[in-house]
Amino acid sequence: MTGSTESGSTQGVRAVALKKSDLYSSLWKSCDELRGGMDASQYKDYILTMLFVKYVSDKFKTDPDSLIVVPVGGSFDDMIAAKGDKEIGDRINKIIANLAEANSLQKVIDLADFNDEEKLGKGKEIQDRLSKLVTIFQDLDFRGSRAEGDDLLGDAYEYLMRHFATESGKSKGQFYTPAEVSRILAKLLGINAETQFSETAYDPTCGSGSLLLKVGDEAPNGLTLYGQEKDNATWALSKMNMILHGNEIADIRKGDTITSPQFTKRDQLEVFDFVVANPPFSVKSWSNGLENEFGRFEYGRPPEKNGDYAFLLHILKSMKSTGKAAVILPHGVLFRGNAEAAIRKRLLKQGFIKGIIGLPGNLFYGTGIPACIIVLDKENAAARTGVFMIDASKGFIKDGNKNRLRSQDLHKIVDVFTKQTELERYSRMVPLSEIADDKNDYNLNIPRYIDSSEPEDIQDLQAHIHGGIPERDVAALAGYWDAFPTFRSTLFQPNRPGYSDLAIDVADVQQTILDSMEFKQFAKEIGAEVDNWFGAHRARLEAITEDTKPNALIAELGEDLLARFRHTPLLDEYRVYEQLMSYWHDVMHDDVFLIMNDGWAGAATPRKTIDDKERKLAERPDLVIGSGRSAARYKMDLISPALVVARYFAAEQIKLDELAVAAEEASRSVEEYTEAHAVDEGLLADAMDDDKITKVLATARLRAARREATDPEEVKALEHLVGLYDSETATKKAVKEAQVDLDLAALKKYGDLEAEEIKQLVLDDKWRAAIGGRIAGEVDGLTLGLVARIQELGGRYAATTTDLDSMLSELEGRVSLHLAKMGIK
Incomplete structure (x- = not known):
């Protein structure tokens, strides 16, 4: 929208609340300042260290109970004072050293050398580069960041780790487990509101700590976290990550888990209530330097050139007698022979393996091969009579050069596993007797037990010869006929016993469905259910304040939406859920965060756009009043002008x-x-x-x-x-x-909007309308599958062999006539 003169209204410039999207863009711009000669695995240390110092400095100003002390000469304000100084690199190093010494974080937060001329440049180059870097972080204000309920800082850390892992490539991207996979492992363990803080969770290959933190997030009362990491720089990342997430007391130790486990007591491994891990796949040198086995290999010794079972057996030994574990390993552990087959057989006979989940390929940063989740459970292991298997390999979305699990994929896996629900071509409880029979011989390869391939589309010879669509193919669409009883008679008419013909032209099928009263009624009922769902939560949404816990809020909304559509014919409740979650991630989360920080009225107030030439940041205005240099450009973060106009x-x-x-x-x-x-x-x-x-x-x-x-x-x-x-x-x-x-x-x-008007615009005109529109799109999409199949069947059997013979004879006649005209017999 554009205009020509300044308004007489009193619209001022309001401060910008730190939205997730703004934070992400600012952080990635900071990476641009350092990117160049450095690999992502190197410059990430600078960015994350700067992020850490800024966060703890802001928190120390407002939180008297902060466990991290920020001394004089060790704060981010001291970095600001160093901007433009020729010795800025050395000064930043000393500031970080002061902070590290005050909190016993030496060799944790001081690994990056901010005075490294080889990486950062010399003279004016390093001076300008570091000054710009400090400026970017200077504009971020973490004093309002709430670690409880919605961890904006933690999400930012995750964002950076994901990008660093993507850019680092196969060799250096293994320090990060994708957040979606981490959430699945955490939820499979059965941690809930009854879990006590005294209970323990352990990750023997914790990397940057993201997986372990996701486990902690599942426990509202907290959970005591333990981890070990081999790589020194990654161990330091993990220590910082724990502090940034408010887990300062997490016990993260350094060393090789197999050859030098750090959690031991009297020559025995310590045991934990919950264990999670994403160990490096198929390590060939796992036993180099191994002196004490700590009783880990009682069920067999892993092969010398493959460490997958070494980690699995370490995890098993680290579990309490009622302990639960979830570990990511390559599919090979399910079916490889020799020493691994012997171990697998003994573990199955002991009943330790509760479940196996096959994941899509290309999910992880260190490798493109597909992996699986093995769920171990010692509780009631002796009475276990089967292994619950899920083939989730087809549930993902392409995201750049990687695959990614969607919210719907994550939720479906956890739901199905937790409830032990058997779904055709997706999940089943496989009896141990079947796994142990002569045919399978303790091979756990998932395709042996679950055929996830689409059923073969069988051609009907009689239909090709005599025409008509086979009854078998029509009956296969029974879900549609059950939901819409008149559709079948509208679309098909009898041909002969066992066969039907299309009653209308193929091109008219979709419009006929959309125009039918049954489909309109179905769509109306879905819309009404969405209205009922939103209405049930409207008061909760209307009451958003600075104390709202966004994660808990969206979880409540999502679970109720799933429940309401669980038994709706044809409509996949997880696809409906995905529409809510994608809107949450794209729009609604930022809206909620704005309201939490600025209140409804503050968040709805227009602000002048940012045009920071130094940081190359220019916002696109939503409304322009005037023209040329004197034009006033406004950004409406919460309520767009289109909503107000409508x-x-x-x-x-x-x-x-x-x-x-x-x-x-x-x-x-x-x-x-x-x-x-x-x-x-x-x-x-x-x-x-x-x-x-x-x-x-x-x-x-x-x-x-x-x-x-x-x-x-x-x-x-x-x-x-x-x-x-x-x-x-x-x-x-x-x-x-x-x-x-x-x-x-x-x-x-x-400027004239009342509080109730603002809420109506946001709740009804924006959120409810957008979510309802997305779900309505799912309803309309139901027709596409039916139309495509009917068109396929109609085209397949439209021409019989008799018709084809007639066409052939006609074409032969034409050719003969042309040849005769040319004088050729």
């Missing part, structure tokens, strides 16, 4: 649209008239210049033609054209003026 200025918008149509018509009239007459020998030929005829040219030629008075028809044509141009100018001016008036009215309305 509710309060619908009549004005209709008038504006009508004027716009008139302007288009006027322009089209000019174009059509010039095309008809601005040609060689045409009435407007003398007014043309390089095949163009503008208003200026037409007006000038009209004056000349009147003076010459030689061709009345030309004068008449020119007068008509100039009149068309005048009409075009007038209509365009009317559009512009109407747009200005509407923009000014809309901007003024923002």
Whole structure:
């Protein structure tokens, strides 16, 4: 929207709450300042260290109970004071060293050398680069970051880790487990509101700590976290990650888990309630330096050149007698022979393996091969009579050069596993007797037990010969006929026993379905259910305050939406759930965060756009009042101008649209008239210049033609054209003026909005309408599968062999006739 004059309203410049999307873009811009000669695995240390110092400095200012002490000479404010200094690199190193010493974090937060000329440049280059870096973080304010309920800082850390892992490539991306996979492992362990803080969770290959933290997130009362990491730099990342997530007391130790386990007591491994791990796949040197086995290999010794079972057996030994574990391993552990087959057989006989989940390929940063989750459970292991298997390999979305699990994929896996639900081609409880029989011999390869392939589409020879669509194919669409009882008789008619014909033209199938009363009623009922669902939570949404826990809020909304659509025919409840979750991640989360920080009125107040040339950050305005340098550019973060116009200025918008149509018509009239007459020998030929005829040219030629008075028809044509141009100018001016008036009215309305009006615009006009529209799209999408299948069947059997013979005979006749005309017998 654009306008021409400044509004008289009192719209000021409001401060920008730190939204997740803003934080992400700022952090990635900080990476741009360092990217160049450095690999992502190197510059991540600088970015994450800076993020850490900024966060703990902000938190120390407002939290008297902060476990991290920020000393004089060790804060981010000291870094700000160093901007522009020729010795900025050395000063930053000393600031970080002071902070590290005050909190016993030496060799944790001080690994990155900010005075490294080889990586950061020399002289003015390093001075400018680090000054810009400090400026970017200076603008971020973490004093309002709430570690409880919605961890914005933790999410930012996850965001950076994901990007660093992507850029680091296969060799250096193994420090991070994708957040979606981490959440699945955490939820499979059965941690809930009854889990006590005294209970323990352990990750023997914890990397940057993201997986372990996801386990902790599942326990509302907290959980005591333990981890071990081999790589020194990654161990430091994990220590920082724990602090950034408010888990300062997490016990993260350094060393090789197999050869030098750090959690031991009296020559025995310590045991834990919950264990999770994403160990490096198939390590060949796992036993190098191994001296004490700690009783880990009682069920067999893993092969010397493959460490997968070494980690699995370490995890098993680290579990309490009622302990639960979830570990990511390559599919090979399910079916490889020899020593691994012997171990697998003993573990199955002991009943330790509760479940196996096959994941899509290309999920992980260190490898593209598909992996699986093995769920171990010692509780009631002796009584276990089967292994619950899930083939989730087909549930994902492409995300750049990787695959990613969607919210719907994650939720379905956890639901099905937790409830032990058997779904065709997806999940089943496989009896141990079947796994142990002669055919399978303790092989756990998932395709042996679950056939996830689509059923073969069998061709019908009789239908090809005599026509008609086989009853078998029509009956396979029973879900549609059950949901819409009249559809079948509308779309099909009998041909002969066992076969039907299409009752309507194939091209009319989709519109016939959309126009049917049954489908309209179905869509109406779905819309009503969405209204009921939103209505049930409206009061909760209306009551969003600074104490709201966004994660708990969306979990409540999502679970209820799933439950309401669980038994709806045809509609996949997880696809409905995905529509809510994708909108949450794209839009609604930022909206909630704005309301939490600024309140409803503050979040709805327009603000002047940011145009920071130094940081190359320029926001696209939602509303422009005026023109040129004096124009006022506004950003509406919570309520777009379109929402305000739709509710309060619908009549004005209709008038504006009508004027716009008139302007288009006027322009089209000019174009059509010039095309008809601005040609060689045409009435407007003398007014043309390089095949163009503008208003200026037409007006000038009209004056000349009147003076010459030689061709009345030309004068008449020119007068008509100039009149068309005048009409075009007038209509365009009317559009512009109407747009200005509407923009000014809309901007003024923002200042007049009452609290209830703001909530109505956000809750009903924005959130409810958007989510409802997305779910309505799922309903409309139901027709696509049915239409495609009917069109496929209709086309497949449309021509019988008799028809084809007739066509062949006709074509042969034509060829013979052509040959005869050419004198060829």
